[in-house]
Every structure is written in C-alpha cells, then in structure tokens.
Amino acid sequence: GESVGLHLPTLSVQEGDNSIINCAYSNSASDYFIWYKQESGKGPQFIIDIRSNMDKRQGQRVTVLLNKTVKHLSLQIAATQPGDSAVYFCAENISGSARQLTFGSGTQLTVLP
C-alpha cells in the first residue's frame, strides 16, 4: 500500500553541525507534509509542516524541503544541539482528507558532544 519511509534509520552528528533527515513518500496525491520530533517516553511534537505548493519552508533552526518530482522530503536542523536528540518522523496526508496521517518509520538522531 501507500507508505512513507525514511532513508536512514539512525543518524549521529556532532554538536554544532547541521543535520539532514530524509524521507521518501509514495502517495503522489499527498499534498501536506509534517515533521514530528519524539523524545523518549513522550508523544510526537509538531516541528514544521509544508504544503505541496511550496518547495521550502523555514522555521527556527529548521528547514523543510519538498521535492515533488522525486517524492522526497527532508528536514534540516541547523547548529544541532544535544536537545535535538530524538526520533524524527515525517508524515503525509491529503489536504481536507478525513484520513489520519501516514507516518514514516522514524530516524533516530543522536547528537554527539
């Protein structure tokens, strides 16, 4: 069936470096995408979203890039900090749909001191 997946299950970066977490999606009808951060023992926390009429959106220290041609989504974290260590999930949906989000498998980001 349709799915959203991640290229890398784990990612380790040095504190202060930039992190890039990738995600591939397969439903070409999807037009709304979200990145969530989940710390151990906690629920997913909304980070940033993007709609398909955009290819880039920036937040505080985070940037999401969307490439609809290859159905690829990425999350860039600038100047990664220890507090960024968590599992990051991408999710996709169709705007206005009653469906729930479709989640990727998650990437564990570990920030090294």
Added chain:
Amino acid sequence: GAVVSQHPSWVICKSGTSVKIECRSLDFQATTMFWYRQFPKQSLMLMATSNEGSKATYEQGVEKDKFLINHASLTLSTLTVTSAHPEDSSFYICSARSAGTGTDTQYFGPGTRLTVL
C-alpha cells in the same frame, strides 16, 4: 496553542482489570481524535479514529470490544482497555485534529505508558 493532554501519564494494573485513558484538547475543539499504540523503537500504529458524537472506526486487527473508545465532546476522547493482559502493555498516544477549516495538522498528547502485570 494546540495542546493535547493525556491522563494518566503512566499506569500499572493487574491482568484482567480495565484501564481508562483520557485525551483532551485543551485550547481547541477537535472533531477528530486518533488513538495510536507504539512499541519500543517503532513507529506509531493507528488503532482507531474517533469522531465526536459517532462510533469510532477501528483499524483492521484492533478489537473494538477490547479497546473501547468514547468521544463524547469536542475536547475529550477516552480509550478503555478492557480485561487487560500483559500483551496490552504499550505506549498509547492520542492525537487531535482541529475542527477549524483548512486545518490538517494533528497534535499529539504526551502518551500513556500502560504496564499490565
């Protein structure tokens, strides 16, 4: 804004007992709430979709008589795990979607850790 709470945050119960978990949207009205189950180092698994005032829609393989869902108001949904067994031990997370137009974002609660002895 867009805060979702869950209660309790953790619970330990004996096998055969029932446990109720509450999910509340604190600063918005949620027409739809979702219940997920998550095992360690895995993604979220949708259990059911709950719409205010109507019966929940369960995903394939989820027993509706075991996992009772009630969405009585636009700010509250409950999940009751009936006759809990050790295999029901898991991290249960709810999410809520705003009733506003053009809102597709789901906001998640902090989760409830259930341990069945």
